[in-house]
Amino acid sequence: MTETPDPAVPQLDAEALKARKRRNLWLGLALAGFVVLVMITTVIRLNTGIGVSERM
Amino acid sequence: MTDAVILPQKRHATAVDYLNLMKPRIMMLVVFTGFAGLVAASSMTGIAIHPAMAAIATLAVALGSGAAGAINMWYDSDIDAVMTRTSTRPIPSGAVPREEALALGLIMSGVSVMLMWLASNWLAAGLLAFSIFYYGVIYTMWLKRATPQNIVIGGGAGAFPPVIGWAAVTGNIPLDAWILFAIIFFWTPPHFWALSLLAHKEYAKVSVPMLPVTHGAKVTRQQILIYTLVLVPVSLLPLATGLGGWIYGAAALGLGATFLAYAVRLIRSNAGDANAAGADMKLARNTFVFSILYLFALFGAVLVEHAAGLHFPLTGL
Incomplete structure (x- = not known):
């Protein structure tokens, strides 16, 4: 028994798949960068006490 | 006789297309003036800002500018397709779908404002949010197609970066x-x-x-x-x-x-x-x-x- 492709799902050619993989890679890198930046700001705020008084 | 609609030929987007969506040339000017405001504020008031925080605040300004650019390109894609000067932009050229440009603009708006708040204070973050709204909504959606004074009033959007940079250091706007x-x-x-x-x-x-x-x-x-x-x-x-x-x-x-x-x-x-x-x-x-x-x-x-x-x-x- 063979699986027939769902006509509602667009079939991507090799070039489209490659482009999607590249986009996903950039998206992953951007997300990782965002996490690193949040971590850096958090560490600096904790070390320097920035924002402590304004939240008390 | 029917009006022929020429649809852009679909091509696969590259990282450069997404970068172009953020209007990098405007971004350079925005970052430069924002950074100048930041440095001047520190020098004039003697208030020091951690170098990493200054770098992240500057990055937030860049991302905010890019977000506003993407929202502008999303909204203006219909007229961009007609004008020769803008017809090669990522949306009219068929590289980036409109909804992706809008999503990128909205997500980057949120990320930039959050990063600005984390790196500096709520005033700078609020000003950044307002400047994105100013360019993306007030100028692009309300003024640009409505009045010849669009550039005069809309110019306020591009004037905010040094104010944001200053507020990021001092928490006020002198x-x-x-x-x-x-x-x-x-x-x-x-x-x-x-x-x-x-x-x-x-x-x-x-x-x-x-x-x-x-x-x-x-x-x-x-x-x-x-x-x-x-x-x-x-x-x-x-x-x-x-x-x-x-x-x-x-x-x-x-x-x-x-x-x-x-x-x-x-x-x-x-x-x-x-x-x-x-x-x-x-x-x-x-x-x-x-x-x-x-x-x-x-x-x-x-x-x-x-x-x-x-x-x-x-x-x-």
Whole structure:
């Protein structure tokens, strides 16, 4: 028994798949960068006490 | 007979397409003026900002600018497709779907404002959020297609970066920050109208009421001169408050005199008219290019004085 492709799902050619993989890679890198930046700001705020008084 | 709609040929987006969606050239100017405001604030008030926080705040300004650019391209993709100058942009060229551009703009808006708040304070983050709204909604959606004053009022959006940079350091917005705002605010109309003298036929094609389209090239050239005449004294205000020193003063005078010379030559020319000669259009192009150099050099002078310890104010002499 063979699986027939769902006509509602667009079939991507090799070039489209490659482009999607590249986009996903950039998206992953951007997300990782965002996490690193949040971590850096958090560490600096904790070390320097920035924002402590304004939240008390 | 039916109207033929030419759909863009679909192509696969590259990282460069997404970068172009963020209007990188505008982003450079935004980052530069924002960073100059940040450095000047630290130097003038003696308040230090952690270098990493300063870098992240500057990045937040860049991302905010990119977000506003993406929202602008999403909304304007219909007219971008018609104008030759903008037809190769990522959406009309078929590289990036409209909804992706909007999603990118909205997500980056949130990320940039959050990063700004984490790296500095709520005031700078709020100003950044407002400037994105100003460009993406007030200018792009409300003003651009509604009034020939679109550039004048909309210019406020691009004038915010030094104010944001200043607020990121100090948590307030003193007069000096608003003077830097005013310089960019009064610089924007002559800068953009010089370009619109070159591209007014394109704007007419898509019914965008730029000044040369609604009032003609002659009125536009007059307005360029009027705004330049206002810009030059405004650019000298930092000398009165002590924000600008000798280097800034010399730069503001030299650059202002040159900008005025361009505006005077422009008003004597036929640039933008139907019978404009090649030299007239070249003059409009040169005025546009010089206006970019003007802002870079003026804020460069602020940066050099305050970052390199070369700030010798005239006041108090």
